[in-house]
Amino acid sequence: VYAALDGAVTAHYEVTTHPEIFDGVRLRPGQSVAVIRHNARVILSCERVILNFLQRMSGIATLTRKFVEAVSGTRARVLDTRKTAPGLRVIDKYAVRCGGGQNHRLDLSDGVLIKNNHIALAGGIVPALERAHRNRRGSQPIEVEVRTLDELEIALANGAEAILLDNMSPEDVRRAVERCSMLDERKSGGRIPIECSGGIRLENVRAYAETGVDFISVGLLTHSTHAADMSMRVAPA
Structure with a gap:
């Protein structure tokens, strides 16, 4: 699956992109994606930089598309995480969108997610939630990471507005979903959003x-992706 930064190359070099090539399109083996015209010194000096971006972004987009297709027909949407290459978070997350995935938080300011370290420092789920509600700015939902069904009950009883099920088996995730659905039948509005993460692979x-x-958040999309097999072929004008 092709993913690139529009304008990153065309702003400096004469680039002709084939009309059938655009971000998110599935490429055929050996398919040409663009033609770059410039003097040999410039092309050879920028070759590796261009390929590094193309290969990484297209690799992320390709893997993301596989996950998206694997969950097709369910209500689950595939999310990325903040486990991105240093300095490349915006680029990595754009590549996820090219593959059909959705972006989770770009940084800590994008949402309140109470994780295990916050819970440990606060002294438990209840005080962590109390502090989050007390200090919240704006209307962002407060999401709580839980690792057991008992922790889920505590979070639900103390004001969690979204749930992250961490490293649970599919069987326990199903029980957690059923529990949240039962709880929300007694309330007006939709079901509390439920996300699962940890140990998610294409096989499961x-x-x-x-x-x-x-939601299913997959760190694998950006922290362990394989670069797409792409190359540049140089020919004299």
Whole structure:
């Protein structure tokens, strides 16, 4: 799946992109994506930089597309994480969108997510939630990471507005979804958003999606992706 930075190359070099090539399109083996015209010194000096971006971004987009297709037909949407290459978060997350995934938080200011370290420092889920509600700015929902069904009950009883199920088996995730659905039947409005994460691979993502979760966040998309096999062929004018 092709992903690139529009304008990153064309702003400096004469580039002709084939009309059938655009971000998110699936490429055929050996397919040409663009023609760059410039003097040999410039082309050879920028070759590796261009390929590094193209290969990394297209690799992320390709892997993301595989996950998206694996959960097709379920309500689950595939999310990325903040586990990106240093300095490349915006680029990595753009590549995820090219592959059909959705972006989770860009940084800590994008949402309140109470994780295990926050819980440990606050002294438990309850005081962590109390502090989050007390200090919240704006209307962003407060999401809580839980690792057991008992922790889920505590979070639900103390004001959690979204749930992250961390490193749970598909069976426990299904039980958690059923518990949240039962709770929300007694309230007006939709079900509390439920996300699962941890140990998600292509081999098991479908099992998690079929539990009824709303979101599946996959660190693998950006922290362990394989570069797409792409190259530049230089020829004299």
